[in-house]
Amino acid sequence: MNAQVTRARRVGMGFTTFGAMAAVIVLAAPNASAWVGNLEVSGKDHKVGCTYTLTASVEVDRISTVKFTDNGKELPGSPVSPSLLSNKVTIKWTPSTAGVHKLEARQILISDSISVTVAESGGGSGSASGGCGGGLGGLIPSLSG
Template identity: 35%
Template sequence: MPDRTPSLRRIGWSATTFAVAAAITALSAPPAFATVGPVDVEDPAGYGTPDSAPVAGQLYRVTADADINLITSGTVTFYDNGQCIASAPEPPTVGHTGIRNFSFVYWVPTAGTHTLTAAQNGRTATTTVTVTAASAGSTPAQQPKQPGCGGGGSLDLGSVNLLPGSSGL
C-alpha cells in the first residue's frame, strides 16, 4: 500500500498558505467604500464656509471627510497647488449632523487660484478656490506650524510628532 502522508502534507501546506495569503490580502486591502473628501474651506473656528471668497493673508481651515481604517493610516495630508500644507490625524468628530470623520489643517492663502487637495491612503479629493487680494495695509496672519510634510519615505513621521522640534518623543 503506497504511503499517502507526504501528498496529504503538501495539500495541507498548500491550503494553509492559500488561507494565510487570502487573509493578508483581505486585511491589507482598503474597503471599497473608503473615500476622502470633499475638501472645504472654513473659517478657523470651524463654523462653516465663509460668506465670501477667501482673502489673502487670513487664517482658514481646510477640511476633508476621511476614512477611519484601523489597518492603514488615519492621516490625511493636505496640499495647496501641489505643495504640502500639513498632515492631520482623522479623529471622529460629533457635530450637529451626527458623527463625522474628518481632518483639518490651518491655511493662510496668498491671492490667486488655489487647487486644494486632500490625500489619504492613495485616494484624493480636490477643490479649486479663488483667493482675493487683501486690502492695502492689512497685516497678514502667519501660517501656523503643523505636523507632517517631511517624514520622507512611506512613513509620515511628522504626523506622529517625531520630527526634530516637535512635541513628540
C-alpha cells in the same frame, strides 16, 4: 502510502495558505481607499487672504498623520495627527494667490483631492462684499469661512 498522505497534507496546506492570503487581500482592498477621503473646504466664493477650514474623513487609520497640500506645497501646520475619538481631521487654509487650487489630503499612500477656484479679494475701502464673508461672520466665528 505514508508518503502520499504527507504529500497530500503539504498540498492541502499550500492551498489553505493561498486561500487565506487571497481572502485578506480581497477584504482589505475596499478599505484601503477609505483611509483618508471626503475632503471638503468650508465656505464658498473663496477669496485670496481669507481663511477656510479643510476637513477630511479618516475611516481606517487614526494613527498615521494626514498631510495637507495646496498645489503640491505643504500647508503650514501640516501634517496633522488624527484624533483617536473622531474620524475627522482639520486644518486652516489661507490662499495667497487667485486661480485654481488643487487641495489634497494624503495619508501614507492614499489621498483625496478637490479643486477650488479662488478669486482676488477685491478689498476696496468701504466694500462689504470685498472682505472675507462680511455681515456677522466677524462677530460669530462659526459663521465665518
